[in-house]
Amino acid sequence: MNLLQKEQFNTVSKETILGKIIVVTSGKGGVGKTTTSASFATGLAKRGNKTVVIDFDVGLRNLDLIMGCERRVVYDFVNVLNNEASLKQALIKDKRCDNLFVLPASQTRDKDALTQEGVGRVLDELKEDFDYIVCDSPAGIEKGAVMALYFADEALIVTNPEVSSVRDSDRILGILAAKSRRAEQGAEPIKEHLVITRYSPKRVEMGEMLSVEDVQELLSIPLIGVIPESEAVLSASNSGIPVINDEPSSSGQAYMDVVSRFMGEDKPMRFLEAERKGLLKRIFGT
Amino acid sequence: MSLLDYLRRKRKPTANVAKERLQIILAREHAGRHEPDYLPALKQELLEVVGKYVHIDPSAIKVNLERDGDCEILELNIALPEEQEALA
Numbered sequence: 425m426n427l428l429q430k431e432q433f434n435t436v437s438k439e440t441i442l443g444k445i446i447v448v449t450s451g452k453g454g455v456g457k458t459t460t461s462a463s464f465a466t467g468l469a470k471r472g473n474k475t476v477v478i479d480f481d482v483g484l485r486n487l488d489l490i491m492g493c494e495r496r497v498v499y500d501f502v503n504v505l506n507n508e509a510s511l512k513q514a515l516i517k518d519k520r521c522d523n524l525f526v527l528p529a530s531q532t533r534d535k536d537a538l539t540q541e542g543v544g545r546v547l548d549e550l551k552e553d554f555d556y557i558v559c560d561s562p563a564g565i566e567k568g569a570v571m572a573l574y575f576a577d578e579a580l581i582v583t584n585p586e587v588s589s590v591r592d593s594d595r596i597l598g599i600l601a602a603k604s605r606r607a608e609q610g611a612e613p614i615k616e617h618l619v620i621t622r623y624s625p626k627r628v629e630m631g632e633m634l635s636v637e638d639v640q641e642l643l644s645i646p647l648i649g650v651i652p653e654s655e656a657v658l659s660a661s662n663s664g665i666p667v668i669n670d671e672p673s674s675s676g677q678a679y680m681d682v683v684s685r686f687m688g689e690d691k692p693m694r695f696l697e698a699e700r701k702g703l704l705k706r707i708f709g710t
Numbered sequence: 711m712s713l714l715d716y717l718r719r720k721r722k723p724t725a726n727v728a729k730e731r732l733q734i735i736l737a738r739e740h741a742g743r744h745e746p747d748y749l750p751a752l753k754q755e756l757l758e759v760v761g762k763y764v765h766i767d768p769s770a771i772k773v774n775l776e777r778d779g780d781c782e783i784l785e786l787n788i789a790l791p792e793e794q795e796a797l798a
Binding site: 586 | 723724725726728729731732733735736739740743
């Protein structure tokens with residue numbers, strides 16, 4: 425096969441067989457990227473897709489804690505990049521879900537370990553085995569964040585209804601459009617999805633918080649889900665179980681909806697209205 | 711406690727302020743995205759050159775790059791002080 429044929433072969437197979445790379449990004453820290461990555465990847469896997477979720481936050485590993493596999497980390501992403509371990513050795517199989525694997529970030533090494541060539545090689549290898557590769561981006565717009573988004577086919581932009589988060593998301597959208605591989609190669613742009621997290625319908629009704637419509641208008645990308653502010657998120661991270669597994673919780677259900685919409689189902693948005701409390705609850709609190 | 715909170719509550723609705731501020735700053739940052747990197751340096755050097763001859767306020771110089779179809783216009787606007795004092 426000559427080079428041109430090989431190139432064509434690659435493009436064809438990429439669309440038909442090979443896995444899809446989704447980056448979960450935000451610019452700002454603390455908005456729920458890791459929570460979203462963990463739940464989104466779990467949701468994809470629960471629906472029968474073979475899924476891997478990669479922690480790109482080299483030096484500040486946390487996805488392992490949220491996924492509850494921190495004590496099973498032996499090798500990490502950087503070991504694989506440096507050929508010190510094989511992917512098979514480094515991937516951690518999720519305890520609850522057969523189709524789900526975690527590739528943890530390294531805790532100690534410097535961020536220079538993430539080279540474009542190395543990350544590309546590992547992602548190419550994963551694409552042959554997995555339907556979805558979810559990349560949990562670090563905060564900021566430095567190398568780690570750029571590496572996490574560079575190879576992406578789609579992006580979940582995690583945003584809180586708050587000024588600094590909206591501005592930083594806008595900044596990240598600019599970077600997706602200018603610095604990703606798709607942008608550099610002039611290919612079809614990365615498909616962007618807005619995930620609004622920590623949403624409080626009650627505060628929106630009181631005019632204290634930007635509404636879903638406001639954020640959507642400001643960022644002008646399609647909305648894939650709204651995750652309400654909920655105590656379930658902290659309980660889930662305390663116990664190392666992605667919140668999507670807390671099925672009765674509003675956040676868990678909202679993440680399931682995100683996954684359904686991502687898979688192409690038409691689901692109306694939920695949890696946008698404040699819960700109506702009775703008089704007694706108002707007086708005595710919950 | 712809840713009843714007291716309820717009666718005491720007089721927080722200002724500030725979401726609309728947030729939205730307006732974001733609309734303005736995002737529009738400005740989007741415009742800046744297409745600006746060439748040399749613009750701030752150009753502005754600084756112009757300021758130095760003009761400053762050699764006239765006392766000017768650093769904020770009195772505006773460099774603006776506008777795009778009109780295929781045509782780019784570099785607009786330079788320097789407000790001179792009312793009484794022009796020559797330095798030399």
